[in-house]
Amino acid sequence: MMSGAATSIAAEAAHRGEPPLTPGATLEPLWVRATLIGIALVFLTLFLFVPLVAVFYEALRKGWDVYVASVVEPDAWSAIKLTLLTAAIAVPLNLVFGVAAAWAIAKFEFRGKNLLLTLIDLPFSVSPVISGLIYVLLFGMQGYFGPWLREHDIKILFAVPGIVLATVFVTFPFVARELIPLMQSQGSEEEEAALVLGASGWRTFWHVTLPNIKWGLLYGVILCNARAMGEFGAVSVVSGHIRGETNTIPLQVEILYNEFNITGAFAVASLLAFLALVTLAAKSLVEWRLHTQQAVADHE
Helix, strand or coil, X not given: CCCHXXXXXXXXXXXXXXXXXXXXXXCCCHHXXXXXXXXXXXXXXXXXXXXXXXXXXXXXXCCHHHHHHHHHCHHHHHHHHHHHHHHHHHHHHHHXXXXXXXXXXXXXXXXCHHHHHHHHCHHHHCCHHHHHHHHHHHHCCCCCCHHHHHXXXXXXXXXXXXXXXXXXXXXXXXXXXHHHHHHHHHCXXXXXXXXXXXXXXXXXXXXXXXXXXXXXXXXXXXXXXXXXXXXCHHHHHHHCCCCCCCCCHHHHHHHHHHCCCHHHHHHHHHHHHHHHHHHHHHHHHHHHHHXXXXXXXXXX
16 A cells, blocks of 8 residues: 555656556656666676676687687596586585574574574685685694594595585585575464374475475575585685696686686686576576565465
């Protein structure tokens, strides 16, 4: 329902023969809206479109054959496989943690709930480099567990386990933070009804909870996967930069650029840019589905 002022403005607009205001429309003059849209487009052009075009232009500047050779080069190919492997391990782990944490926070009241929320947000406030140094302090040769790991011939740092641990730490808030507000807004009435009707906990989860959160869950997984593949700081600390073994795609780009292999660096970087575009498209699709689902729920 419109306020008295909004009703008066709408009446004046109708008297002047102007079209009625749509819900959510603003009353700023046309030049204000055009200026704001223009500023947004300028920023998008300078800081998004131009860099993306530059990456693909530099990657393909010397021809398709050089581009393919740079991508399938053994060290680059090893970095690609390690990046995909790391994401394939870290994202499912964060998915399980995110669902469990969101379920606990949204459905139950318990002591330490606010502390758990704070800990989930910790990677957002801690520099990734610091998180990498924490793992060095724990698992390094002179770290707390270093002597024990050395005695049992277990290698965490400068190996895949360390890279996965650092990636998990940096990315674990994404799924949980997408699901917590969604599950809180949905409440627990449907789960309680299913339990009253005799459904088991797992049956309730698979047939009631999961269908209600599937798009939010997919949204969080997409963001988590994008961050996992693009993480640089924490992985740089724990990887040791061993070529062909512990370099992910971002680290390989840095090495090639420092060696003045500009074409190779941009060729490998273009893979990350392409994955970013795919992620953006998937994110937009999921957002549309979420809004559609919310609109249907509000209508009902």
